[in-house]
Amino acid sequence: MSENYFKKYPSKDGFYKEYGGAFIPPVLEEEMKKINDAYYAISKSHNFISELRSIRKHYQGRPTPVYFCNRLSEKYGGRIYLKREDLNHTGAHKLNHCMGEALLAKYLGKKKLIAETGAGQHGVALATAAAYFGLECEIHMGEVDIAKEHPNVMRMKVLGATVVPVSHGLKTLKEAVDSAFQSYLKDPITTIYCIGSVVGPHPFPMMVRDFQRIVGIEAREQFFDMTGELPDSIVACVGGGSNAMGLFSGFMDDEECKLYGIEPGGRSMDNGEHAATMTLGKPGVIHGFKCYMLQDEKGEPAPVYSVASGLDYPGVGPEHSMLKDMKKVTYDVIDDKAAIDAFFELSRLEGIIPALESAHAVAYAIKLAQKEPQTSILVNLSGRGDKDMDFVVEKYGEDYF
Numbered sequence: 001m002s003e004n005y006f007k008k009y010p011s012k013d014g015f016y017k018e019y020g021g022a023f024i025p026p027v028l029e030e031e032m033k034k035i036n037d038a039y040y041a042i043s044k045s046h047n048f049i050s051e052l053r054s055i056r057k058h059y060q061g062r063p064t065p066v067y068f069c070n071r072l073s074e075k076y077g078g079r080i081y082l083k084r085e086d087l088n089h090t091g092a093h094k095l096n097h098c099m100g101e102a103l104l105a106k107y108l109g110k111k112k113l114i115a116e117t118g119a120g121q122h123g124v125a126l127a128t129a130a131a132y133f134g135l136e137c138e139i140h141m142g143e144v145d146i147a148k149e150h151p152n153v154m155r156m157k158v159l160g161a162t163v164v165p166v167s168h169g170l171k172t173l174k175e176a177v178d179s180a181f182q183s184y185l186k187d188p189i190t191t192i193y194c195i196g197s198v199v200g201p202h203p204f205p206m207m208v209r210d211f212q213r214i215v216g217i218e219a220r221e222q223f224f225d226m227t228g229e230l231p232d233s234i235v236a237c238v239g240g241g242s243n244a245m246g247l248f249s250g251f252m253d254d255e256e257c258k259l260y261g262i263e264p265g266g267r268s269m270d271n272g273e274h275a276a277t278m279t280l281g282k283p284g285v286i287h288g289f290k291c292y293m294l295q296d297e298k299g300e301p302a303p304v305y306s307v308a309s310g311l312d313y314p315g316v317g318p319e320h321s322m323l324k325d326m327k328k329v330t331y332d333v334i335d336d337k338a339a340i341d342a343f344f345e346l347s348r349l350e351g352i353i354p355a356l357e358s359a360h361a362v363a364y365a366i367k368l369a370q371k372e373p374q375t376s377i378l379v380n381l382s383g384r385g386d387k388d389m390d391f392v393v394e395k396y397g398e399d400y401f
């Protein structure tokens with residue numbers, strides 16, 4: 001049934017029921033078609049698959065482990081497990097799709113990779129992939145995020161990427177996507193826009209999901225090996241939704257596993273200081289695709305906010321939008337405060353410092369465990385928190401030290 005699901009969605013034109021598609025300027029239509037055709041032809045070829053497999057094993061260090069959180073479970077109840085994407089090379093799940101996208105770029109004869117980044121993890125992962133394949137790399141990043149995620153900005157530069165600061169609007173993720181798209185439009189022939197999540201025009205949501213599926217495939221097998229059963233609940237944070245789609249993909253057929261996508265509740269759900277797209281958004285078009293979207297009175301993308309730079313996006317992947325309507329996944333929110341608490345709890349009880357994005361998923365797992373002490377929960381620990389250290393210590397240190 002899984003294979004049927006993956007064959008059914010997206011449709012040929014990139015639709016997940018009413019969501020997705022490609023709402024793009026005519027100059028890009030031909031290029032997207034080329035990428036789509038190449039993806040179907042190349043990604044199924046023996047050479048592509050064996051090269052990607054070898055990269056995953058010898059370069060990225062896959063499979064990443066599944067780890068049982070003994071002390072966290074003891075304190076809060078339940079049995080909490082982590083899929084350790086923080087141990088993937090570069091410290092987050094983002095490298096899974098970046099190596100795939102860059103490998104495709106190489107087969108397509110592209111010279112340069114362009115992308116946006118919020119928390120800097122996708123930027124670092126793409127800069128890493130560019131270094132590996134000998135390609136140029138240009139990363140667009142909002143000035144607010146540049147200040148917040150300084151270590152990742154330095155990593156991108158050390159890896160040889162050009163970082164383009166974005167100074168318009170809220171100077172965060174949405175504006176970085178706008179800016180990267182503009183740059184890509186100038187030369188779509190020799191460059192490729194390697195989008196950082198399961199968002200954007202078709203075929204990107206599908207390609208990124210497919211490259212992330214490895215997370216769910218590994219995790220299902222590992223969890224079963226460890227426990228002899230499948231997890232009751234599966235939890236992942238949702239910005240654009242790539243780490244969540246990766247993990248959920250492994251469990252699409254397993255009716256007994258409940259899937260939870262966790263959005264940022266930010267400072268407040270009442271006055272717009274959040275990025276809870278699924279919870280409070282409605283269908284609209286952003287960055288070339290249709291999805292749930294937080295909108296202002298004019299139907300434009302609304303300003304969003306989260307303590308986690310990688311989650312503050314007013315749109316979300318089209319596949320998530322469909323899964324919400326199908327009630328296959330439950331989407332819920334965790335606010336800044338609970339995420340920061342979870343950041344410190346996981347650090348102090350398990351010796352694992354999570355990314356602020358992943359801390360949202362950990363916080364939700366803690367809530368579930370408190371409610372149902374017999375339950376087993378698998379969390380996608382999508383990244384490690386080194387990038388967030390300076391920010392967290394400066395802003396919240398006093399409350400926790």
Ligand SMILES: Cc1ncc(COP(=O)(O)O)c(C=O)c1O
Nearest residue numbers: 121197239240241242243310383
């Ligand atoms: C560690 C980490 N997790 C999660 C995300 C959110 O992205 P997505 O929803 O595509 O997994 C980001 C984005 O930057 C990230 O850096």
